[in-house]
Amino acid sequence: xxxxxxxxxxxxxxxxxxxxxxxxxxxxxxxxxxxxxxxxxxxxxxxxxxxxxxxxxxxxxxxxxxxxxxxxxxxxxxxxxxxxxxxxxxxxxxxxxxxxxxxxxxxxxxxxxxxxxxxxxxxxxxxxxxxxxxxxxxxxxxxxxxxxxxxxxxxxxxxxxxxxxxxxxxxxxxxxxxxxxxxxxxxxxxxxxxxxxxxxxxxxxxxxxxxxxxxxxxxxxxxxxxxxxxxxxxxxxxxxxxxxxxxxxxxxxxxxxxxxxxxxxxxxxxxxxxxxxxxxxxxxxxxxxxxxxxxxxxxxxxxxxxxxxxxxxxxxxxxxxxxxxxxxxxxxxxxxxxxxxxxxxxxxxxxxxxxxxxxxxxxxxxxxxxxxxxxxxxxxxxxxxxxxxxxxxxxxxxxxxxxx
Numbered sequence: 059x060x061x062x063x064x065x066x067x068x069x070x071x072x073x074x075x076x077x078x079x080x081x082x083x084x085x086x087x088x089x090x091x092x093x094x095x096x097x098x099x100x101x102x103x104x105x106x107x108x109x110x111x112x113x114x115x116x117x118x119x120x121x122x123x124x125x126x127x128x129x130x131x132x133x134x135x136x137x138x139x140x141x142x143x144x145x146x147x148x149x150x151x152x153x154x155x156x157x158x159x160x161x162x163x164x165x166x167x168x169x170x171x172x173x174x175x176x177x178x179x180x181x182x183x184x185x186x187x188x189x190x191x192x193x194x195x196x197x198x199x200x201x202x203x204x205x206x207x208x209x210x211x212x213x214x215x216x217x218x219x220x221x222x223x224x225x226x227x228x229x230x231x232x233x234x235x236x237x238x239x240x241x242x243x244x245x246x247x248x249x250x251x252x253x254x255x256x257x258x259x260x261x262x263x264x265x266x267x268x269x270x271x272x273x274x275x276x277x278x279x280x281x282x283x284x285x286x287x288x289x290x291x292x293x294x295x296x297x298x299x300x301x302x303x304x305x306x307x308x309x310x311x312x313x314x315x316x317x318x319x320x321x322x323x324x325x326x327x328x329x330x331x332x333x334x335x336x337x338x339x340x341x342x343x344x345x346x347x348x349x350x351x352x353x354x355x356x357x358x359x360x361x362x363x364x365x366x367x368x369x370x371x372x373x374x375x376x377x378x379x380x381x382x383x384x385x386x387x388x389x390x391x392x393x394x395x396x397x398x399x400x401x402x403x404x405x406x407x408x409x410x411x412x413x414x415x416x417x418x419x420x421x422x423x424x425x426x427x428x429x430x431x432x433x434x435x436x437x438x439x440x441x442x443x444x445x446x447x448x449x450x451x452x453x454x455x456x457x458x459x460x461x462x
Contacts, residue, residue: 066180066189068238069173075231076169077200078224079139079162080108084285085208086217088292096152102413105285107156111164112402120395127244128172135168136232143225147218194374195313202310209302260392265383269376270400272439276372277401278408279429284309285409290422308362315370330444332375337436339368344426
């Protein structure tokens with residue numbers, strides 16, 4: 059039976075099941091703040107602690123995944139997510155929940171970081187671009203699904219039931235992945251050099267820093283806006299069902315930019331142009347969504363959709379840039395890991411900082427100051443990437459280990 063399942067599709071589904079754990083918190087925040095007496099700043103850290111492992115271990119896991127094997131690494135990550143989420147349903151203090159969110163972050167990183175390299179080895183060359191484009195949308199799909207399903211599940215079974223349901227799903231996906239993806243996928247991922255040497259070559263080179271910093275300023279603002287939308291809507295007195303749908307749709311439209319970035323790159327649109335458009339849209343969208351100058355609720359929500367949809371051009375483009383700027387063909391995994399690490403750093407810093415600013419200034423109307431600063435920094439990084447790629451135009455793009 060498992061032979062009929064497309065292994066690459068299973069990898070994508072596993073990534074979506076991992077992303078559910080990132081998106082499960084926003085719809086639960088209003089309930090958790092009452093149940094566990096969580097402050098606004100603590101809520102910001104709960105949103106960002108899932109990125110602690112990525113912030114500290116991304117490049118190391120990216121370099122070591124070749125040795126352990128991507129299939130085994132993803133299965134291990136899903137199991138960690140299952141255990142941490144199951145235990146999370148029993149906690150009674152903010153500190154314990156924060157510790158388990160950090161553990162979930164380690165599981166999320168292990169379950170997602172090896173996926174692009176694994177997909178490359180599971181699909182034919184003619185299917186690779188489409189499958190990687192689908193993989194690029196795993197995060198908005200998982201986040202949107204969690205934002206949409208979370209309120210209903212919490213209403214029926216409480217927030218612990220929501221945690222236990224996603225723990226069960228992660229466990230099921232670990233089993234399916236282990237059965238559907240051939241074990242030979244691990245054997246083919248032999249490391250070309252020591253992990254330590256690959257890490258040092260990666261972080262000493264200029265190229266990997268450019269998409270990594272660009273991803274940091276993108277992820278900081280995206281998680282800040284989408285992560286706090288349910289709380290913002292709840293404080294505005296909007297019905298829970300409306301807030302859940304509006305937030306889920308805002309997260310889901312991000313996938314349109316993810317998938318479109320691959321199409322535009324294939325048609326020859328320069329990566330820096332896509333990056334600049336994405337960051338500019340995030341800047342304008344945040345201003346429209348949160349600035350007091352705009353009073354219309356419809357216009358504000360359109361600003362959120364602009365922010366997320368065209369902002370989705372950024373991550374898909376940066377993954378392509380990361381492959382091109384890797385120091386050599388043995389450091390692609392560690393370069394992607396470094397991108398993931400600084401992306402996690404942005405997600406770790408962004409929400410608590412925005413929550414602190416909102417608390418100090420007396421409302422969410424100032425959030426666009428924070429996201430706007432990140433967007434302007436992203437435009438600067440797009441310019442730096444343009445100059446770097448122009449100076450290395452004659453160099454062949456680095457690729458992961460060749461297909462057997």
